[in-house]
Amino acid sequence: MDITVGEAPQGAERDMYIELEVADSEPLVNSEVRMTVRVYYDVELIDVDVDAPVADGADILQIGGGRATEAVVDGRRYRVAERDYVLYPNRSGAVTVQPVTLEALVPTDADASNRRGSVVAPVRRVVRMSDALELDVQPRPDDYTGWWLPARELTVSRERADGDGEIRVGEPLTLRTTMRAAGVRDTQFPDLAEPTIDGAVVYGEPPERSTGADENGLRAEATLDWVVIPEREGEIEIPAMTIDWYDIESHEVRVERLPAMRFDVVSATGAKDAAAPVAAPEDGKAAAGAGNDAGPEVSRDASGNPGGVSGDAGSDVPGNANDDMPGNAGGDAATRETAGRSAPPASTIAGSLRGYLVPLLGAALLAAVAALLLQWRRLRGLKVRLDALEAGSTGTAGNASISSGRDDARLEVALKEIERAAAAGDHDALHAMLQVWARRRWEGQTPPRSASRMAALVEREARLADTDDATPWQAITEALRALDRTRYRGKDKAVGEADATQLRALGRLLAALPSRPLTATPEARSVVVSGYHLANW
Known part of the structure; x- marks a missing residue:
């Protein structure tokens, strides 16, 4: 095999060459720059090797696959x-993209194309190099303040992610904020602080980030969930939010605005404005009221006036409520006597209450202590079993199959404890064991802290599952969200029958899941380039 060394031909004499091109030689720092590597050839290429472009002070990522075209250059076809890349300069100033090298084996004579595939055809190795590219990277504009996000496009949305049902005091409300951008990586999104909400507490989940690519460049997405737990009835307001970004195509500062959101919160029992309870009337007052409403039955004369009344109601008329009447005096005495008999001394009442309450409180305290001891013993036994599995006491250290079996055994123990806690109605223990299960199942990822976040991960896998029946996946997500509703409900509110039924089935449903999380299907292939995971968009 001959090796061609020397100065490369120029113009139409070139049978093959390589070039490197960028769309913008003066980009902004951290902004996306499209770059294309092109190999031109007019000979048969038997073996080709093209280096990936590199630059000091910039990240370069390949997007998409290669494509084939034709072109006429200097009168020769x-x-x-072609192969496309995107470049992200990490600093301002001069950045050099090093020359890209092309190596190929080509036939040594013009008739080799007629003997394609011949193992005895003479070949020669040809090496060509592109020119280096010099970029003058610009800093961010002096008048720009805030988080630096240079992009081609940005959209931000916020919605309630747990349905549109009634919001009650003590029950979680999930707000989902989604940022989608073109021309950025997911690590460039700003970190959104948890809002301060009057009348509610807020818990933030770690954001879910992803980066993909299409024919125009990178596209990134970040989703952030906030769990909002109202503490009072009435209206709560989610504050408005703004995100600044820089449009690298129009060279303008833009602002994405999310308006404030307001929600009506009802009491834990479901009534927003419950009527105040009305005290029942006393028997004596009820009887008097009834008598007053009916009035005494009075006979009337021919003129229509009450009997014995000629005009004014004199005080001497029989039937008036006169204190000097013997009948009235006797009635008052009887009333006083009855009242005296029905009002025992306050000390007698207090003594009676102490006699009943002290034994009851003592029994309740003993029962609570006994329950705590049982719970402590159960959790301690569980911890011993899990620690034993973690330490490898059930297998031989250093054996990969034993390690895998130990992980499966740990998952099995967690699932059994989930079933036990669900059957006992111990929702705090159920949540704790779900976290153990989640850490093992999604090992290597940020572990979800809430059942609602676990439900979101299961929903994502459901979209990747090769099945026409999504019912089991949906049952799991509904049960996980039911757990959050149950844990954050008011202490005076009983667990709904529907939620209780879903929770009792949770362990069995989780056991039916694949032991490892599902990844992208072949139709949603992905490649790894320079350490970055790029999904094909």
Whole structure:
């Protein structure tokens, strides 16, 4: 095999060459720059090797696959192989993209194309190099303040992610904020602080981030969930939010605005404005009221006036409520006597209450202590079993199959404890064991802290599952969200029958899941380039 060394031909004498092109030689720092590598050839290429471009002070990522075209250069027709990249300068100033090298084996004579595939055809190795590219990276504009996010496009949305049902005091409300951008990586999104909400507490989940690519460049997405737990009835307001970004195509500062959101919160029992209870009337007052409403039955004369009344109601008329009447005096005495008999001394009442309450409180305290001891013993036994599995006491250290079996055994123990806690109605223990299960199942990822976040991960896997029946997946997500509703409900509110039924089935449903999380299907293939995971968009 001959090796061609020397100065490369120029112009139409070139049978093959390589070039490197960027869309913008003066980009902004951290902004996306499209870059294309093209190989032009007019000979048969038997073996080809093209280096990936590199630059000090910039990240370069390949997007998409290669494509084939044709072009006429200096009057000669070439076949062209193209490959696209995006470059992200990490600093301002001069950045150099090093020359890209092309190595290929080509036939040594013009008739080799007629003997394609011949193992005895003479070949020669040809090496060509592109020119280096010099970029003058610009700093961010002096008048720009805030988080630096240079992008081609940005959209931000916020919605309630747990349905549109009634919001009650003590029950979680999930707000989901989604940022989608073109021309950025997911690590460039700003970190959104948890809002301060009057009348509610807020817990933030770690954001879910992803980066993909299409024919125009990178596209990134970040989703952040906030769990909002109202503490009072009435209206709560989610504050408005703004995100600044820089449009690298129009060279303008833009602002994405999310308006404030308001929600009506009802009491834990479901009534927003419950009527105040009305005290029942006393028997004596009820009887008097009834008598007053009916009035005494009075006979009337021919003129229509009450009997014995000629005009004014004199005080001497029989039937008036006169204190000097013997009948009235006797009635008052009887009333006083009855009242005296029905009002025992306050000390007698207090003594009676102490006699009943002290034994009851003592029994309740003993029962609570006994329950705590039982719970402590159960959790301690569980911890011993899990620690034993973690330490490898059930297998031989250093054996991969034993390690895998130990992980499966740990998952099995967690699932059994989930079933036990669900059957006992111990929702705090159920949540704790779900976290153990989640850490093992999604090992290597940020572990979800809430059942609602676990439900979101299961929903994502459901979209990747090769099945026409999504019912089991949906049952799991509904049960996980039911757990959050149950844990954050008011202490005076009983668990709903529907939620209780879903929770009792949770362990069995989780056991039916694949032991490892599902990844992207072949139709949603992905590649790894320079350490970055790029999904094909």
